[in-house]
Amino acid sequence: MSVLIETEKLTRILPETVPVTLVRDVSLSIGEKEFVAITGPSGSGKSSLLYLLGLLDRPTSGILRIAGRDTEPMNEQERAATRLSTLGFVFQFHFLLPEFTARENVEIPMRRLRRLGRAEIRARAAELLASLGLGEHIDKRPDQLSGGQRQRVAVARSLANDPAVILADEPTGSLDSHSSEQVFNILESLVRERGKTVIAVTHDLDMAARMDRQIRLVDGKIDYGMSS
Numbered sequence: 001m002s003v004l005i006e007t008e009k010l011t012r013i014l015p016e017t018v019p020v021t022l023v024r025d026v027s028l029s030i031g032e033k034e035f036v037a038i039t040g041p042s043g044s045g046k047s048s049l050l051y052l053l054g055l056l057d058r059p060t061s062g063i064l065r066i067a068g069r070d071t072e073p074m075n076e077q078e079r080a081a082t083r084l085s086t087l088g089f090v091f092q093f094h095f096l097l098p099e100f101t102a103r104e105n106v107e108i109p110m111r112r113l114r115r116l117g118r119a120e121i122r123a124r125a126a127e128l129l130a131s132l133g134l135g136e137h138i139d140k141r142p143d144q145l146s147g148g149q150r151q152r153v154a155v156a157r158s159l160a161n162d163p164a165v166i167l168a169d170e171p172t173g174s175l176d177s178h179s180s181e182q183v184f185n186i187l188e189s190l191v192r193e194r195g196k197t198v199i200a201v202t203h204d205l206d207m208a209a210r211m212d213r214q215i216r217l218v219d220g221k222i223d224y225g226m227s228s
């Protein structure tokens with residue numbers, strides 16, 4: 001199995017007057033086609049770790065390799081390019097652009113990457129939305145969709161550039177139980193059927209138990225006793 005995300009003693013400390021440790025000495029290795037939960041009590045550093053893995057924040061020290069590449073020497077442009085092509089993001093709140101339709105929201109990352117032409121981008125956005133059960137809704141704006149549908153559009157958008165890794169921060173955290181189950185099943189199918197690696201922060205221990213393994217954080221560190 002090839003390793004997609006690897007860290008060695010990854011640490012993030014906020015340089016306040018009294019420094020705040022968000023993540024400390026986290027060493028982990030996540031391979032392709034893994035479905036991994038990041039769990040832990042509130043304030044344990046789960047989101048902070050996900051932000052580091054997603055190149056949305058920079059570590060204070062330690063090593064982070066993505067798809068075999070050390071991220072330390074990358075400049076902002078290379079980090080942005082890696083985010084756009086290799087990583088997909090789903091957050092607790094969908095962050096869709098309200099003035100655009102579902103299809104246009106899914107088109108945006110493809111337009112930014114410029115790997116496909118206009119017609120291909122349109123077709124791929126429609127295909128992705130249809131594959132997530134949103135074929136009837138491609139021309140609707142976010143305010144015309146339910147919470148679960150909006151989150152599925154956000155998942156379609158995360159897949160737009162066919163990234164190897166999807167990073168999700170409490171992806172079902174603001175959904176009712178039915179939509180939550182639906183979004184969870186979709187995330188699982190991304191791993192089992194599309195060969196993605198999905199790393200999801202979750203408070204929901206039942207959900208975490210259904211994933212391949214758990215990385216549990218306590219006070220910014222991995223709790224090895226409770227991780228698998």
Ligand SMILES: Nc1ncnc2c1ncn2[C@@H]1O[C@H](COP(=O)(O)OP(=O)(O)OP(=O)(O)O)[C@@H](O)[C@H]1O
Binds near residue numbers: 014020021022043045
């Ligand atoms: N910019 C900041 N300034 C000060 N403290 C911060 C900052 N960002 C995060 N923290 C603190 O760092 C700790 C880790 O935060 P983080 O959001 O990563 O935890 P979490 O496990 O995701 O929490 P939750 O489950 O509540 O979302 C928390 O105690 C938080 O209050």
